Amino acid sequence: MTDSTPADETSFGTLYRDHRSWLEGWLSRRLGDAWEAADLAQDTFLRVLAAHPGQRLPSLREPRAYLLTVGKRLLINHYKRRSLERAYLEALANLPEALAPSPEQRWILLEALQALDELLDGLPRAVRQAFLWAQLEGVDYATIAERLQVSERTVKRYMVKAYAHCLLVAL
Template sequence: MTESTAAPEPTLSALYRAHRGWLHGWLLRRLGDTWTAADLTQDTFLRVLAAQQSQTLASLREPRAYLLTVGRRLLVNHFRRRSLEHAYLEALRQLPEALAPSPEQRWVLLETLQALDELLDGLPRPVRQAFIWSQLEGLDYASIATRLRVSERTVKRYMVRAYEHCLLVAL
């Protein structure tokens, strides 16, 4: 067989060479920013590398579909992170200058918010909201129940679900 008709070798290097340009182009069309598209392309292949330990690349029947799935998830995370950052910076603008955190504190707070957002990813909105109000605002279950318009018992179930989710993600 000639090199062009031979089946591609099932390595990350071969996957990268064969599909990096295509994935970068796909991300670039959605982002309009070549640098961010390049970053997300690299992040996609880093995720593939990390996942390679649990599955072999040879088992991928549709590598582009797999890369697209990973790339889409990273793209969604990118937009969510950008939205979170925008909301945080807008909240900071509302603070009097004397109360505004230093740039270092802002960076730490933003990183913490992003980590919390990633940790709670996958939970339904009311469960996430109950957890955030309880943990960050210190609201009791009755107050959360009133805000969510559910029973306290439902809030307790939400909190159990959020704690279980956090523990499973941490493992």
């Protein structure tokens, strides 16, 4: 009995072996950091593997284009996370030292902020902003309406849309 790969399937190992160094190089040129590029390349292959358990992938006409699509999404997430971290660290710098969280608390807060950012991804900017002001800062709907230059009724619609989005993503 032979262990042959059907013509319409590709081995994950073959994909990894043939394209890992190319993907790392591409990511490294964008990031300017070989270590981060290696991490993102690994994450890319982990995503591919998670999407296709069992080591067999559908036949890929353009495997590099497929890997590039997954890698670009991870790169965008990487930049968003870095931006979020910078904003968080700037906010921390403005806190009195007595109120500053411990390194462990900082990590937990950053993870929570990242999860919230991913949860709200896909919402229109105004809906997202209204939700964040209401939930994180306790801003009332009238003030949000003023800030966004919309009616209070529109803010209520934004909030319903944001809550519905969160519920759908959580399911």
